[in-house]
Amino acid sequence: MSSLVFYLLTVAIFFCIYSIYGWGLNLQFGLTGILNFTYITFVAIGAYFAGVAALQPGNGGIGGQYILGWHLPFPIPPIIGGIAAAILALLVGYVGLKRLRSDYLAIVTVSVGQIVWTLIGNITPLFNGWDGLAGVPQPFNSIFQLDFNHYQWIFLVICILFAVLGFWIIERLTHSPFGRVLRAIREDEDVAAALGKNVFRYKMMAFVIGSIYAGVGGALTIAYIGAFNPSGFTTMETFIIWAAMLVGGSGNNRGMILGAFIVPVLFNEGTRFLPSTPGNPLLAVSIRGMAIGLLLILAARYRPQGILPERKTIFRLDGLQQGGEVGGDRVVPQ
Amino acid sequence: MAIVSFPSSILKVTNLAKSFGGVKAINDVSFIVREGTVTGLIGPNGAGKSSVVNAISGFTQVDRGVVELAGHDITNQAPHRIAARGLIRSFQIARELQKLTVLENMMVAPFQQLGESPWRALISRRAVMREEREHLAAAVDWLQMFNLFPLRDEYAGNLSGGQKKLLELARALMAKPKVVLLDEPMAGVNPTLTKTLQGYISRLRDQGVTFLLIEHNLSVVEAICDHVVVLAEGAVLAEGQMNELRETEEVISAYLGG
Numbered sequence: 001m002s003s004l005v006f007y008l009l010t011v012a013i014f015f016c017i018y019s020i021y022g023w024g025l026n027l028q029f030g031l032t033g034i035l036n037f038t039y040i041t042f043v044a045i046g047a048y049f050a051g052v053a054a055l056q057p058g059n060g061g062i063g064g065q066y067i068l069g070w071h072l073p074f075p076i077p078p079i080i081g082g083i084a085a086a087i088l089a090l091l092v093g094y095v096g097l098k099r100l101r102s103d104y105l106a107i108v109t110v111s112v113g114q115i116v117w118t119l120i121g122n123i124t125p126l127f128n129g130w131d132g133l134a135g136v137p138q139p140f141n142s143i144f145q146l147d148f149n150h151y152q153w154i155f156l157v158i159c160i161l162f163a164v165l166g167f168w169i170i171e172r173l174t175h176s177p178f179g180r181v182l183r184a185i186r187e188d189e190d191v192a193a194a195l196g197k198n199v200f201r202y203k204m205m206a207f208v209i210g211s212i213y214a215g216v217g218g219a220l221t222i223a224y225i226g227a228f229n230p231s232g233f234t235t236m237e238t239f240i241i242w243a244a245m246l247v248g249g250s251g252n253n254r255g256m257i258l259g260a261f262i263v264p265v266l267f268n269e270g271t272r273f274l275p276s277t278p279g280n281p282l283l284a285v286s287i288r289g290m291a292i293g294l295l296l297i298l299a300a301r302y303r304p305q306g307i308l309p310e311r312k313t314i315f316r317l318d319g320l321q322q323g324g325e326v327g328g329d330r331v332v333p334q
Numbered sequence: 335m336a337i338v339s340f341p342s343s344i345l346k347v348t349n350l351a352k353s354f355g356g357v358k359a360i361n362d363v364s365f366i367v368r369e370g371t372v373t374g375l376i377g378p379n380g381a382g383k384s385s386v387v388n389a390i391s392g393f394t395q396v397d398r399g400v401v402e403l404a405g406h407d408i409t410n411q412a413p414h415r416i417a418a419r420g421l422i423r424s425f426q427i428a429r430e431l432q433k434l435t436v437l438e439n440m441m442v443a444p445f446q447q448l449g450e451s452p453w454r455a456l457i458s459r460r461a462v463m464r465e466e467r468e469h470l471a472a473a474v475d476w477l478q479m480f481n482l483f484p485l486r487d488e489y490a491g492n493l494s495g496g497q498k499k500l501l502e503l504a505r506a507l508m509a510k511p512k513v514v515l516l517d518e519p520m521a522g523v524n525p526t527l528t529k530t531l532q533g534y535i536s537r538l539r540d541q542g543v544t545f546l547l548i549e550h551n552l553s554v555v556e557a558i559c560d561h562v563v564v565l566a567e568g569a570v571l572a573e574g575q576m577n578e579l580r581e582t583e584e585v586i587s588a589y590l591g592g
Binding site: 169172173176177178179180181183184186187188190191192193194195196197198199205209310312313314315317320 | 391393412413414415417418422423425429431432433434435437438441442443445446447448449450451452455456459462466467470471474486487489505509
């Protein structure tokens, strides 16, 4: 019984974290139309920097070697993770967003992902190379001193708090004049520019804010698992977040929550219950990838706008129209 | 004598030149647009009209020449800077923001909205909402004038071709421009709506809006333009009033008679 509770708690925590990932990607693609095919790299940078901010200085021994080692208390590491991801976004955005069309930017992001992955794996002094970071302290557990089973509850509360705050911020931004400009840019950059909007600046802001969500989500991930290495940020991971967004409904933050439930939780976690096949331990993993791919194809065919599509903005006009009745025509110049 | 027979120029183009590879799209173009007038820019296909529009609005960089808007040099500035200075252009093919509603298309237009800063959108919600209300009131007025009000909550992508043209004009006006640059507003528009658009433009001119109008339909040009600039092969061939130009030999051979 307790192992089932343990498992459900784990799933709930990842559900929160994937929702946070999703909102960031949704701001970048769903709202602004920026094709970021290496979203997980920003997650990873957030995770690594949050990790080395929370760890004791590395001694090169059992814990491995890594930079920083500031041993900072929660919630400072997630902030550092968010800032680190934002800085990477500024660098990538400066190269990719200034002059390139979105499809070329997509190629740039794929390249950046490969470069960062290879560098982090090979330059061991950064984040302990392919072995990665381990033993990252659990937030507040030096105070509570709980065993891992009970500590899960604490961490779930932390994740829910982050998710609620993240949702509040992203909803405000989405339904503000800022979000409206981003959607205008998604529809037609030239029109947005012809209406006086600095397209590069807005795309950069969307890219950076979205990456902060990635970085903070990554920081929560490493705080929960306590470890992170390059196998945690492969292309497949980006694919899962994209699938969650497209299935849930791009442009709709509630759709993202639904997508985070369907793809990473139901499909990715659900397929763990497939019976293991003797002699072929990777079969379940492969089936998982195929199942998500199939889901994506079906969604693209039958519901391209996602289960919860972007909602139409209806303004309340009470007291504004002069013609009296709503829809009443008025002042037709001859 | 307070007769404003010669209002001051608000847009001044001097010796503009632009080549694409070996092709000279604009050779040497100079003209002015006076405040509160409708100035027409006509010429046969390939005369360089669209290139001039793109050069003025910052969508292409010119090789030579100066563009001044209300006394400010805007030559080769970024499109959004030129727009912020008060020159709003439309596009030859209507480019509505499809997945935004008609009203949202209007609401994008005002400059420097408070809530366009993500930070202010988060923390100054009241001030942002107040500003939104003001813009909404203006948007409702414009939509009612252009008979688009009943369609306000429709996605702009669902409008008919003519309605899109109207929306584009309304959206340009929403930005409170000094000069509106209309690139073939009547293209693909039925005769009835052409008349309507003509009426709107004349009326707005009377209210003080300045237009630079690119148009192929010469009867429209004759009806609403106070001044006409004829382009041919990237240079100004003639200028004046349309009824005079109809008599001019070189205009007839370059454009009208062929």
